[in-house]
Amino acid sequence: MSKLKIKNAQKIVIRKAIEEDTAEIVEYMLSIGGESDNLTFGEGELKMTIEAEENFIKDINSRDNAIMIVAILDNKIIGSAALRAGEKKRIRHVGEFGITVRKAYWGQGVGSTLLNYLIEWTKATGIIKKINLRVRDDNKNAIKLYEKYGFQQEGVITREFYIKGEFYDAIFMGLKID
Ligand SMILES: CC(C)(COP(=O)(O)OP(=O)(O)OC[C@H]1O[C@@H](n2cnc3c(N)ncnc32)[C@H](O)[C@@H]1OP(=O)(O)O)[C@@H](O)C(=O)NCCC(=O)NCCS
DSSP: OOOOOSTTGGGOEEEEOOGGGHHHHHHHHHHHTTTOSSSSOOTTTOOOOHHHHHHHHHHHHTOSSEEEEEEEETTEEEEEEEEEEOSSGGGTTEEEEEEEEOGGGTTTTHHHHHHHHHHHHHHHHSSOOEEEEEEETTOHHHHHHHHHTTOEEEEEEEEEEEETTEEEEEEEEEEEOO
């Protein structure tokens, strides 16, 4: 389903994040903040420690309705996605999802490959019945990616982001899992 256009595409591996990835994930997250204005954090803003991230990965991997995955090319993380559903019984079926790809690899199918993996994993859980996300309303590439995988626009939340003196609205999008 996903179309991978990177040369040596066969070398890309999508797998679950493990505790040993922690230092590289922290470095990755800190560097992507400066690559896009479509995230909830900008360059140098993320306060992330190795210990907190290690606990985050441990927690995710101990749950049956949460996942963090990484896209690896030549032993380097070039993309990541995470989905976490609720812990309480009434919200265990609904997960919130986020995705990033290193700018140098945008538009080459990495995001599609990550999202495809994540949706297939979600279906296999038998627990998660809905994936939700929020996206800046002018983030056309991300919206196209989500629509390609069947996400529907469900509503708009105003003034969700405040970036360089401007407010931006966000679109709520969702995918039902049957
Ligand atoms: C959004 C993001 C994850 C997409 O990842 P990606 O690897 O670039 O996505 P893909 O290459 O798989 O492209 C997915 C779809 O997006 C659209 N798209 C991506 N780049 C595009 C471009 N430059 N021009 C037009 N459409 C584009 C296309 O519809 C594409 O599907 P197609 O190639 O089958 O037509 C990535 O751009 C990113 O990390 N952006 C910054 C962070 C961000 O915005 N995250 C989402 C926050 S909600």
